[in-house]
Amino acid sequence: xxxxxxxxxxxxxxxxxxxxGRVQTRFPPEPNGFLHIGHAKSICLNFGTxxxxxxxxxxxxxxxxxxxxSQEFINSIMADIQWLGFSWSGEIRYASSYFEALFEFALQLxxxxxxxxxxxxxxxxxxxxxxxxxxxxxxxxxxxxxxENLDLFIRMRxxxxxxxxxxxxxxxxxxxxxxxxxxxVIYRIRHVEHHQTGAQWPIYPMYDYAHCISxxxxxxxxxxxxxxxxxxxxxxxxxxxxxxxxxxxxxxxxVTTEAEYVLPRxxxxxxxxxxxxxxxxxxxxxxxxxxxxxxxxxxRMPTLSGxxxxxxxxxxxxxxxxxxxxxxxxxxxxxGMLEHSIREDLDRSSxxxxxxxxPLKVTLRNYPQGASETLILPCHPKETSMGARELPxxxxxxxxxxxxxxxxxxxxxxxxxxxxxxxxxxxxxxxEEIVKDxxxxxxxxxxxxxxxxxxxxxxxxxxxxxxxxxxxxxxLDVEVRIYDRLFSKxxxxxxxxxxxxxxxxxxxxxxxxxxxxxPSLRTALPEASFQFEREGYxxxxxLDSTADRMVFNRTVTLRDSWAKISS
RNA sequence: AGGGGUGUCGCCAAGUUGGUAAGGCACAAGGUUUUGAUCCUUGCAUGCGUUGGUUCGAGUCCAGCCACCCCUGCCA
Numbered sequence: 001x002x003x004x005x006x007x008x009x010x011x012x013x014x015x016x017x018x019x020x021g022r023v024q025t026r027f028p029p030e031p032n033g034f035l036h037i038g039h040a041k042s043i044c045l046n047f048g049t050x051x052x053x054x055x056x057x058x059x060x061x062x063x064x065x066x067x068x069x070s071q072e073f074i075n076s077i078m079a080d081i082q083w084l085g086f087s088w089s090g091e092i093r094y095a096s097s098y099f100e101a102l103f104e105f106a107l108q109l110x111x112x113x114x115x116x117x118x119x120x121x122x123x124x125x126x127x128x129x130x131x132x133x134x135x136x137x138x139x140x141x142x143x144x145x146x147x148e149n150l151d152l153f154i155r156m157r158x159x160x161x162x163x164x165x166x167x168x169x170x171x172x173x174x175x176x177x178x179x180x181x182x183x184x185v186i187y188r189i190r191h192v193e194h195h196q197t198g199a200q201w202p203i204y205p206m207y208d209y210a211h212c213i214s215x216x217x218x219x220x221x222x223x224x225x226x227x228x229x230x231x232x233x234x235x236x237x238x239x240x241x242x243x244x245x246x247x248x249x250x251x252x253x254x255v256t257t258e259a260e261y262v263l264p265r266x267x268x269x270x271x272x273x274x275x276x277x278x279x280x281x282x283x284x285x286x287x288x289x290x291x292x293x294x295x296x297x298x299x300r301m302p303t304l305s306g307x308x309x310x311x312x313x314x315x316x317x318x319x320x321x322x323x324x325x326x327x328x329x330x331x332x333x334x335x336g337m338l339e340h341s342i343r344e345d346l347d348r349s350s351x352x353x354x355x356x357x358x359p360l361k362v363t364l365r366n367y368p369q370g371a372s373e374t375l376i377l378p379c380h381p382k383e384t385s386m387g388a389r390e391l392p393x394x395x396x397x398x399x400x401x402x403x404x405x406x407x408x409x410x411x412x413x414x415x416x417x418x419x420x421x422x423x424x425x426x427x428x429x430x431x432e433e434i435v436k437d438x439x440x441x442x443x444x445x446x447x448x449x450x451x452x453x454x455x456x457x458x459x460x461x462x463x464x465x466x467x468x469x470x471x472x473x474x475x476l477d478v479e480v481r482i483y484d485r486l487f488s489k490x491x492x493x494x495x496x497x498x499x500x501x502x503x504x505x506x507x508x509x510x511x512x513x514x515x516x517x518x519p520s521l522r523t524a525l526p527e528a529s530f531q532f533e534r535e536g537y538x539x540x541x542x543l544d545s546t547a548d549r550m551v552f553n554r555t556v557t558l559r560d561s562w563a564k565i566s567s
Numbered sequence: 568a569g570g571g572g573u574g575u576c577g578c579c580a581a582g583u584u585g586g587u588a589a590g591g592c593a594c595a596a597g598g599u600u601u602u603g604a605u606c607c608u609u610g611c612a613u614g615c616g617u618u619g620g621u622u623c624g625a626g627u628c629c630a631g632c633c634a635c636c637c638c639u640g641c642c643a
Contacts, residue, residue: 065643
C-alpha cells in the first residue's frame with residue numbers, strides 16, 4: 001500500500017487527536033447518471049479510508065437538483081457500490097432529508113445579515129458578477145433589511161414567486177478574486193417535483209450551500225472531493241464558520257460531544273482519467289441517449305455496470321484503484337493498467353475452457369471410425385482444487401482457422417501442411433491434406449494423430465506448438481461478443497481532434513456466431529468467467545445469455561507476445 | 568489580465584526534520600511451461616519543468632521564468 005497525501009493528513013489528525021480518533025467520510029454522488037470507474041476511485045478512497053481507520057463512510061445522495069435526478073439512478077448507484085464490495089454506514093442519507101435544517105440555517109444567515117434575497121434576473125446577476133479580471137458590482141438588493149429578507153425568503157418557500165424571480169445569496173464579497181465568493185446564490189426557486197420530497201419544496205439549495213452543511217450534520221471529518229472544487233473550499237469554510245457552531249452540532253447526528261464537535265475539512269484529489277475512453281457523465285449519457293452504445297451497462301462503457309457486464313470483477317477494480325494511487329496532479333492512466341488488473345485476478349480465479357471462435361474442421365484419418373474417448377482436463381493449471389472437467393475426443397474436431405497457415409511465417413508454431421502440433425490436453429497431430437472450397441479457402445484439414453502422445457511428449461522430436469480444439473459432434477454452438485476499446489484515439493476529449501464521437505472505434509463490438517465451445521460450458525451460470533485457452537477471458541453475459549443460445553463476452557485478451565513477434 | 572492548482576522514467580506514483588531517486592504498468596533480454604498465457608530472473612531516471620541562489624551536500628529550502636489544468640450555472 002503506497003502512501004499518499006490524504007493518508008498523511010489523516011495520520012496527523014489521528015496523532016493530534018483532532019477528531020478524538022474518529023474518521024468519518026462520505027461518498028456523495030448526485031443521482032443523475034450511472035457510476036463510472038472514476039467514481040470507483042472515489043468510492044475506494046472514501047470507503048477504504050474509513051475502513052483502514054476503523055471509521056465510517058456514509059452514502060449520501062447529493063440530490064439538490066431534482067430536474068436532472070431520478071430514482072432509477074439512485075437504484076443503480078446503490079447496486080454498483082454493493083457490487084464493488086462496500087457497505088455504507090447506517091441508513092442511506094439524502095441531502096434532501098436535510099432540507100428543513102438547511103432552510104433553518106439559511107434563516108440564521110439572514111438574521112445575521114450574512115444572506116439576502118436578490119431579485120436580479122439570472123442574466124443581470126451574471127452581468128453584476130464581473131469576470132475573471134474585473135470585480136463584480138454589488139446587487140441593488142444587497143442591503144435589504146433583515147426583516148424584508150426574512151419575509152421574502154419565507155414567501156419564496158411558500159411558493160409565492162415564480163422560477164428565477166428571486167434567489168437567496170450569501171453576502172460575502174463582490175470584489176473577491178475568487179468568483180465563488182462574489183455573493184454566491186445559495187437558494188433558487190424551482191417549481192418542480194423532487195424524487196424524494198415530492199412537491200414539498202418550491203425552492204432548492206445549491207451545492208455549495210448544501211454540501212458543507214450536510215457534511216457538518218453527518219459529522220464528517222474529511223470531506224474528500226475532486227480538484228475542481230478547490231476554489232469552492234473558501235466558500236465551504238465560510239458557510240460553516242458563519243453559522244452558529246452549537247446549532248450545527250445540535251442538528252448533527254450527535255456522534256460527538258460539543259467539545260469534540262469539529263467542522264469537516266474539504267480535501268481535494270485529482271479525478272481519474274483513462275486513455276481511449278471518456279469519463280464525463282454528460283458524454284456517457286450522450287452515448288447512451290444517441291444510441292452509440294446499448295445502454296449505460298454496455299460492456300464497452302467505463303461505467304461500473306458496463307465493466308461488470310464485460311466481466312471485470314470488483315476485486316480487479318479495487319486493485320486498479322489502489323495501483324493508480326491518489327495525488328493532486330492531473331493524469332491519464334493507461335488503460336493497460338486496468339487490463340493488467342483484470343488479467344491478474346482472472347488468471348488466478350477463472351477456470352479454463354476451450355472455445356473455437358472460427359471453426360475449421362479437422363478429421364483424424366487414422367482415428368478409428370465411430371470410436372471416441374473421454375479426456376480429463378484440469379480446470380486450472382495451478383489451482384488443482386478447482387478440479388477437472390471431461391472432454392470427449394473423436395475422429396472429427398474443430399480447431400480455430402487462425403491456428404492454421406498454409407504458408408507459415410518464420411517461427412510459426414501452429415499447424416501448417418506437414419507440420420505437427422499438440423492438441424491441448426490430447427494428442428499430437430500432423431496436417432497431411434487440405435480440403436479447399438471453390439474459392440481456395442481451406443474448409444477441412446485431413447490430419448493424422450500419434451496415439452502414443454496422450455499425456456506424454458513424442459519420442460525423438462519436439463512439438464512446440466499447442467492449439468485448442470473442441471469435439472465436432474458434442475461442441476456447443478455459442479455466440480461470442482468481441483469487445484475492443486470504445487474510442488480509437490488515445491484522448492477522445494482532445495479539442496483539436498473535433499468532437500469526441502468522431503473517434504468512436506467502429507470495431508468496438510464484433511458479434512461472432514457459430515462459435516464452438518466445449519460441452520462442459522453448458523452449465524455455466526450468468527456472469528461466470530472463464531479463460532478460453534489461448535484467447536482470453538470471457539464471461540457469460542448476465543442479460544442476454546440463455547440455455548439454448550449462450551452468449552459470452554470477451555473481457556480482455558491474454559497477453560499476446562506472438563502478435564508482437566509476427567507483426 | 569485576476570484567483571486557485573500541478574509539473575519526479577513512455578504511463579501512474581512514493582519521496583514527512585535537506586544526505587545522495589521506492590513500487591506498479593509498459594517495454595527488453597533470459598529461464599520454466601501440453602495456454603507464443605501464467606510464473607521466475609535480470610535490465611530500465613548521475614536524473615526530479617527550467618534558470619539561478621543558499622549549503623560540505625537540494626527532488627526536498629529561496630528567487631525568477633516556462634508549461635499545463637480549473638474558475639465568469641439560479642449544475643454538481
